[in-house]
Amino acid sequence: MSKFLLMSLKGDGLGFALRLKAAGHEVKARIVGRNERANYDGLIEKVEKWDDGLDKDTIVLFDSTGGGVTADRLRARGYSVFLGSVFADNLELDRELAFDLMEQVGIKTPQYKTFYDWHSGKEYARRRGGKLVFKPTGKMSDDKGLGSYCGSDTKDLETMIDYFESVAKHKPEFILQEFVEGVCVSTEGWFNGREWMEPFNHTVEHKQIMNDDLGPSTGCAFNVVWAARDTNRIIDEGIRLMEPILKEYRYIGPIDLNTVVNEDGVWALEFTPRLGYDAFPALLELVDEDIGEVVAKMARGEQPDQILLKSGFASALRVTIPPHPSEEFTHPGGVPIQGLTRSDRPHLYFFEVMLDHVDRLVSAKGGGAIAAVTGWGENIHESFEGPYEIAKRLRIPEKQYRTDAVKVLSTDHAELYRQLAVGHNQLHFVGGNP
DSSP states (O other): OOEEEEEESSSTTHHHHHHHHHTTOEEEEEEOOGGGTTTTTTTSEEOSSGGGGOOTTEEEEEOSTTOHHHHHHHHHTTOEEESOOHHHHHHHHOHHHHHHHHHHHTOOOOOEEEESSHHHHHHHHHHHOSOEEEEEOGGGGGOTTOOOEEOSSHHHHHHHHHHHHHHOOSOOOEEEEEOOOSEEEEEEEEEESSSEEEEEEEEEEEEEEEGGGEEEEEEEEEEEEEEEOSOOHHHHTTGGGGHHHHHHTTOEEEEEEEEEEETTEEEEEEEEOSOOTTHHHHHTTTBOSOHHHHHHHHHTTOOOOBOOBOSSEEEEEEEEOTTTTOSSOOBOOOOBOBSOOGGGGGGEEESSEEEOTTSOEEEOSBSOEEEEEEEEESSHHHHHHHHHHHHHHOBOTTOBOOSOHHHHHHHHHHHHHHHHHTTSOOOOOSSSOO
């Protein structure tokens, strides 16, 4: 068994910490965000100062972007670190850098242009015409009220750029990118510092909180994940090409490339060089070994060459309560979470929860994200049977979750197969039918 210290900004990886603890590992956590420090009270031991839980035998696990300077310093001092680096921070937060690296290794990207003033962006949109996507980058990525937006036409995009200008807190820095029609699919590989571990995995997710992709976007409303048993052009024209860059920077951990697949090819959009939420909770349903030992070996530089994944499909269904997904308001916490059984535990990746003074599971203060409920099945329909049964049984006031996951994801998966087959030999990148 190994010792882990989770370094977390807002507690996103606490569900992983709890999974490691259940497997017999020794786990402590340090949560940086003041508003999130009550998360997992009574469930995971927490430290006030990160070096309180650290010795040379400890694996330091970073669960999000932003801790790269600390992660690199710890590596330089001889500690074993999983994820987290200045390179990873820049790769996710600096979209132009990411596109430059994609171009360097031969990954196709939609046409884009970076802007540092609002007027030039609107002028470009008018000249170019057609559908464009607005994406904040740099420090402006942190501004509340700003996010990616696909304009239905030039006038719509101009209007939204005016709105973004009115709410932005940082100097303008954004990308306008050509809209590419197709199926969105993310492909993740685990890199051991020298080479890719096998197999890769694919994720299809939807972010809108309401059925039929209505309403505001959340991190993930639902998704499905499956292992790529054979290579395919999504991998070969995308994430695999990053191997020399990752080797140069000695990257260790999972990294995901979000793409759009259509008849013309695989078009890259962005990297996620960290654990993905809720793709990682779903992936845990596929892992067929002690994930803690895999992470420990990677962090220690032992360079394992594979991660054992089951066949079939894994799913994740996000269950929330109001005010989620608002970033302006917070839930006070303390609401009892009832209706769960002991057998549900392996299928629950909790977010903002804690034990109260009588050891009841309750919501913690935060945005209202309760859990990603996960499942596995031979096909997409079967993979969601468990999560929907648990979600229906869960008793918590004003619970929210989408009910159309199977229909939407089955359609996406079938279209992905069709796009891969057009103009190419049929590529069997997953065993089983949707």
